[in-house]
Amino acid sequence: MNHSRSVSDKAKLITALWLLLSAGFLATTLVSYFVSRDSIRESIVASELPLTSDNVYSEIQKDLVRPILISSMMSRDTFLRDWVVGGERDVGQMTRYLKEVMVHYGAMTSFFVSDKTRSYYQAGGALKTVSTEDARDAWYFRVRSMSEPYEINVDPDLANRNKLTIFINYQVFDYDQRLIGATGVGLAVDSVARMISDYQQRYDRNIYLVDATGHIVLSGKADASKKGTTRANIREIAGMRDHADAILKAANGTFEYQDDGHQYFLNARYIPELKWHLLVVKQEDKALNGIQKTLYLNLLLCGAITFTVLLVVHLTINRYQRRLEQMATTDNLTGLANRHALELLLEQGTREASRQKTPMSAILIDIDRFKELNDSRGHLAGDRVLQALAATLKENIRNADIACRWGGEEFLIILTNTDLPASASVANTLRARIEQQKHAIDGSSISVTISAGVVAYRAGESQESFISRADALLYQAKHEGRNRVCSDTIEQDVIAT
Secondary structure (H helix, E strand, O other): OHHHHHHHHHHHHHHHHHHHHHHHHHHHHHOOHHHHHHHHHHHHHHHHHHHHHHHHHHHHHHHHHHHHHHHHHHHOOHHHHHHHHOOOOOHHHHHHHHHHHHHHHOOOEEEEEEOOOOEEEEOOEEEEEOOOOOHHHHHHHHHHHOOOOEEEEEEEEHHHOOEEEEEEEEEEEOOOOOEEEEEEEEEEHHHHHHHHHHHHHHHOOEEEEEOOOOEEEEEOOOOHHHOOOOOOEHHHOOOHHHHHHHHHHOOEEEEEEEEOOEEEEEEEEEEOOOOEEEEEEEEHHHHHHHHHHOOOOOHHHHHHHHHHHHHHHHHHHHHHHHHHHHHHHEOOOOOOEOHHHHHHHHHHHHHHHHHHOOOEEEEEEEEOOHHHHHHHHOHHHHHHHHHHHHHHHHHOOOOOOEEEEEEOOEEEEEEEOOOHHHHHHHHHHHHHHHHHOOEEEOOEEEOOOEEEEEEEOOOOOOHHHHHHHHHHHHHHHHHOOOOOEEEOOOOOOOOOO
16 A cells, blocks of 8 residues: 555656646747746756755765764663773773774774763774863763764864864763763765765755754865855855755755855755755756757757656656665664564465465574673674574575564564474474584684474464464473474464365
8 A cells, every 4th residue: 555655656746747847848949038947947946956955865874874873883882881881991992892893884983982081092092081171172071961862073083183074973871871971983074075076066056064053064165156265154155144044944945045146046955864954056047058058949859858857756766765665674684574574574474375275384583592692792793693593594495485583683484385394394494504503703613592483374363363372482492491493283273274
């Protein structure tokens, strides 16, 4: 139903855009330059600037949202918190940890500032002691007192020759929710600035990233309207200053203003992850110059342009839709389906099993003593084991079967057209292969075992009952000593005949 609605909305959007462009281009061949000018103004406001804004927003998400997740993980890392609570005794442990984060995730820098000692640690060691007297340390005292868990700011990086860096600063609390410092990662501004410059050159428009006060945090090049001069705040741009308050309050909006005798269109979009505003600005004069030269192009050329625009919009919408669907249905760590996706697929599977009168089974798997592994080897080691187990599941089930990460160290497999004995055999095969696998962790080799519960679907049974029976058998396997498979002893009324 949701998919059908999405297709319908997309069709309406494409149809509406097609009608708009067709009407505009047709008007340019029949009426005066003034009608053509109005059509181009509408195209800039309704389509060009929002489309550029969408593309830039997508690129910024790829570059900056992942580091936010990394910083969030660091703020909850038990090693980091235990090290601080334990007295910050071995600085080498912290620097190795920060270096591993920096190398593994490709960050420009990673850091931790202790609230107790005010020591600033990064991958190269203890860099300095932060102080209220040093203006460069003002960010830390701002972070420690803010109500939100993190902030993003642009500052020179002291550890990298004052190179301009985007920092994600995350508060760190101990187990009693007392602030013990701030941690996070830093990214070079260059990559985002290059992306902005590329869009400016490609689409011939200016792009700014602006904070809540109107300060221009990032831009691809100097403001052309002032012949190479740069302005630090949008309130310093004539014409734009009149709309500054409205721009900074709007989640999305389009504005017009004049600066130095030129007319400009501005599309504003708020980026909640960064708490910045994305501004895309186009000068009207440049757009109209091109239209004046192509005012009398024939309908065939207008049709070709319309088709190209619609194709770009269609491909762009499909790309974002696929990406959102993947994010909503896939577990990031293991690459398996997530619980939400499994519930939708399971509903479809139970209907088909009942309608076609074919057997269907479920295997609920749990890694034995996984918490002990995490506590003794760390969460990164646990993550590797989860990824290896997920790979084993993929290799040992059919394409028609479904495997998902059910939660934590639990995995659920739905076997279609498979009766209980065959499903129990699959579960035992998985158990044996997982037990035989060796995982290289910190120079040593470890192995894990699993426990599993196997049940067959009963006609008319609810999803909750189906999974609950598997969970009960999993608990039985745990109770009987782990590293075993427990299944229904009698396959009762699996599918009505």
